[in-house]
Amino acid sequence: MRAVVMHAPGDVRTDEVAKAAVVEPTDAVIRVTAACICGSDLWPYRGIENVDRPSPMGHEYIGVVEEIGDEVKDIAVGDLVVGSFVASDNTCEICQAGFQSRCVHQVMMGAIGTQADYARIPLADGTLVKVPGTPTAAQTKSLLAASDVLGTGWFAAVAAEAGPGKTVAVVGDGAVGLLGILAAKRLGAERIIAMSRHTDRQDLATQFGATDIVEERGEEGIARIKELTGGYGAHSTIEAVGTQESMAQAIGATRPGGHVGYVGVSHGVELQGQDLFFATVSLLGGPAPVRRFLPELIDLIMTDQIDPGVVFDLELPIERAAEGYKAMDERRATKVLLTL
Amino acid sequence: MRAVVMHAPGDVRTDEVAKAAVVEPTDAVIRVTAACICGSDLWPYRGIENVDRPSPMGHEYIGVVEEIGDEVKDIAVGDLVVGSFVASDNTCEICQAGFQSRCVHQVMMGAIGTQADYARIPLADGTLVKVPGTPTAAQTKSLLAASDVLGTGWFAAVAAEAGPGKTVAVVGDGAVGLLGILAAKRLGAERIIAMSRHTDRQDLATQFGATDIVEERGEEGIARIKELTGGYGAHSTIEAVGTQESMAQAIGATRPGGHVGYVGVSHGVELQGQDLFFATVSLLGGPAPVRRFLPELIDLIMTDQIDPGVVFDLELPIERAAEGYKAMDERRATKVLLTL
Structure with a gap:
């Protein structure tokens, strides 16, 4: 064969x-x-x-x-x-x-x-x-x-507790991130912010239910998400990349008491316990x-x-x-x- | 004054x-x-x-x-x-x-x-x-x-989703860990495993509702928790110390899909993203x-x-x-x- x-x-x-x-x-x-x-x-x-x-x-x-x-x-x-x-x-x-x-x-x-x-x-x-x-x-x-990819994006949205009344941020515009948007929409999220710099993927993100697009990354991306959410940050964030930068962006974009669902296969990521402690967000991820x-x-x-x-x-x-x-x-x- | x-x-x-x-x-x-x-x-x-x-x-x-x-x-x-x-x-x-x-x-x-x-x-x-x-x-x-200490132990138990039918492991036998036991009991946990080597604290742990005591630490402690839980690990783990060792012990003692509530103020803790990814546990902690x-x-x-x-x-x-x-x-x- x-x-x-x-x-x-x-x-x-x-x-x-x-x-x-x-x-x-x-x-x-x-x-x-x-x-x-x-x-x-x-x-x-x-x-x-x-x-x-x-x-x-x-x-x-x-x-x-x-x-x-x-x-x-x-x-x-x-x-x-x-x-x-x-x-x-x-x-x-x-x-x-x-x-x-x-x-x-x-x-x-x-x-x-x-x-x-x-x-x-x-x-x-x-x-x-x-x-x-x-x-x-x-x-x-x-x-x-x-x-x-759909099942993984779906798990990320569930792990991030996307649902009615929630603002969901999505880090990563690959297939999993895009389908995380579809899942968040289906789960009833009120607002879905896609972090993407590629116009073709932005289009698909919008088609799947994204209400906002953020092109900035890192600290600038976090600042923009906070600006869009009354200074608080997203309730729910989907991380679908797996790098140090994407995890930091996901955790930073999430409000205290919020949830991060991370499904990008982790490569070289190190989380500082103290940063995580004072972020006070729920983290759930892994193989979906x-x-x-x-x-x-x-x-x-x-x-x-x-x-x-x-x-x-x-x-x-x-x-x-x-x-x-x-x-x-x-x-x-x-x-x-x-x-x- | x-x-x-x-x-x-x-x-x-x-x-x-x-x-x-x-x-x-x-x-x-x-x-x-x-x-x-x-x-x-x-x-x-x-x-x-x-x-x-x-x-x-x-x-x-x-x-x-x-x-x-x-x-x-x-x-x-x-x-x-x-x-x-x-x-x-x-x-x-x-x-x-x-x-x-x-x-x-x-x-x-x-x-x-x-x-x-x-x-x-x-x-x-x-x-x-x-x-x-x-x-x-x-x-x-x-x-x-x-x-x-009570409010913090309580939050840890809630963050770890202690409740009916759950086996809860508690890392740390200071006041917060001990009161985490009281909280887990009050929240309806079926089994509560206190990790402690000090007899006076073991006594208080038992008084608050601990059903098992584990004296081993690190990998041995994790192995013992698994042995007590059919090889699966605890559903819920309370971390009330804040060191690298205690966090590793808490995450390792928790079954996939389980929850870690960590409230020990984090000092020098570094979590490897890949370990966390494949642990597939929920983490929630911070100032209670x-x-x-x-x-x-x-x-x-x-x-x-x-x-x-x-x-x-x-x-x-x-x-x-x-x-x-x-x-x-x-x-x-x-x-x-x-x-x-």
């Missing part, structure tokens, strides 16, 4: 590899019908994360179940399914509390790779959610987005428990209440995956869909 | 100073009827915080209103009152959201000093809460505790908004439902304040009450 493999930073190839197969009796194998490239795939691409050996890429997926292990009960061959970027049993206390991304049996799908013709999905009953009916092309894109939200997100998508799939602005056949990585690295594309 | 003044680390004296007076029209002056020494007073005493010049000490108080400014409306001369260690207007959006310790007009009482015969209380209407009836000697001690809880706490105390005043295990006249500092520094006393 074809699979995208990163051989070194900047060196991504579509290789021919052994077909995915059931290994554990709780596994399923799906025929991937669409995959995509994630902002987090750029960390190794840019050499910020090590690439020790050729690594299978991709952790977002929609597909049709091809084969199931002996212990799989709830998912059947032929089902159209979506799952999160973390496989989870969905039964342990951590899963039951809604934190499936930290399941005691968690398997990171990125270590398996879903930018491929087929993918092995561990803990299939816990991980996969069946899609009812037959999605349109637009719905298929949105379902693929639900697998990570997308599985918690999938049933609701699938329903919202299949009933055309949300259209997160519009974040895909470049579509390439899997053979040309390398071009997709390059386009995202150079910010010529927000989110690249790979067809199979 | 007499006032406790720190002249240098380790050098605390009871000096004769000018009597407190109304400065702003929103001030009140109270005759302090009891004051006390706080664990946080030990930071400068130990030289961990600078003492640039002679500094008035104390930020906890109960007293009788002696004089009010022209704009004070809700508090009258003769009222017996308790207030928080942060003066607040109680009307700004931050106060209204329950974060009075970060009021836009906040005044830290520690900068004014309440280990004295009289104290100026800024923003009297917002800061002070009238005590109904005449407290007994035991109730007076408890009301004094409400001013900081004691004012939020005061009406409820005063009611619980005056109806003898809680007895936090038992944390005071040494009572000294204000002239002998220096002995009290020494006793707390040497851990011979948990909490020292100063009589006037």
Whole structure:
């Protein structure tokens, strides 16, 4: 089968590899019908994360179940399914509390790779959610987005306690930040301030529900958010980048007693305890428990209440995956869909 | 009037100073009827915080209103009152959201000093809460505790989302940690694990509601908490120390999706973003908004439902304040009450 493999930073190839197969009796194998490239795939691409050996890429997926292990009960061959970027049993206390991304049996799908013709999905009953009916092309894109970027943006908005009467600031205008705006709007936020300098992303932010755009960054960006909020700062801030600067901006833009939901994979961030202490904001972040939200997100998508799939602005056949990585690295594309 | 003044680390004296007076029209002056020494007073005493010049000490108080400014409306001369260690207007959006310790007009009482015969209380209407009836000697001690250590422990328990069905771990066995146990119990926690090595404090912890004692610290302490909680970790953890070790212990002892309420004044703490990201716990801490809880706490105390005043295990006249500092520094006393 074809699979995208990163051989070194900047060196991504579509290789021919052994077909995915059931290994554990709780596994399923799906025929991937669409995959995509994630902002987090750029960390190794840019050499910020090590690439020790050729690594299978991709952790977002929609597909049709091809084969199931002996212990799989709830998912059947032929089902159209979506799952999160973390496989989870969905039964342990951590899963039951809604934190499936930290399941005691968690398997990171990125270590398996879903930018491929087929993918092995561990803990299939816990991980996969069946899609009812037959999605349109637009719905298929949105379902693929639900697998990570939508689910992650949604978690960030929930973690930031976005809701009625709230002013939400969003740091980061990648796919996750943009879909955090969609989530905040859907959760009833009164005002949504997108921090973005790119006109195409500003447009999408506005389309998803942003009421204000702030182009300033760092201390200036914080000052502007305070100016827009009567000097107080945002009630809720979504952080969707993962750098020292973006975390400082998110915490600084939030009023005391407010909430920061941070989902940008943290790279080189150090928080001073004393700054955090006197900021007096709630911090919740980490790998998003997308599985918690999938049933609701699938329903919202299949009933055309949300259209997160519009974040895909470049579509390439899997053979040309390398071009997709390059386009995202150079910010010529927000989110690249790979067809199979 | 007499006032406790720190002249240098380790050098605390009871000096004769000018009597407190109304400065702003929103001030009140109270005759302090009891004051006390706080664990946080030990930071400068130990030289961990600078003492640039002679500094008035104390930020906890109960007293009788002696004089009010022209704009004070809700508090009258003769009222017996308790207030928080942060003066607040109680009307700004931050106060209204329950974060009075970060009021836009906040005044830290520690900068004014309440280990004295009289104290100026800024923003009297917002800061002070009238005590109904005449407290007994035991109730007076408890009301004094409400001013900081009880209110702070209570906030920590609320921030950690202690409640029915929850297992709460408590890092720190000073007065705040101990009263965090009392708060967690009162909030309905099912199981409360006190981390303590001192038998006298373990006894008080048990009296306040601790169901388990863990003597191990650091990684061993974390392992023990996990062992006691089916491998998951605590749902809720109260951090009441403020060091790198105690924060690491608190975060490590908490299960993914759990909550850490941290109220130990942070000294030299640095949190690695990546560790925090993958811990996936909620963090909320800072100077406790004691004012939020005061009406409820005063009611619980005056109806003898809680007895936090038992944390005071040494009572000294204000002239002998220096002995009290020494006793707390040497851990011979948990909490020292100063009589006037």
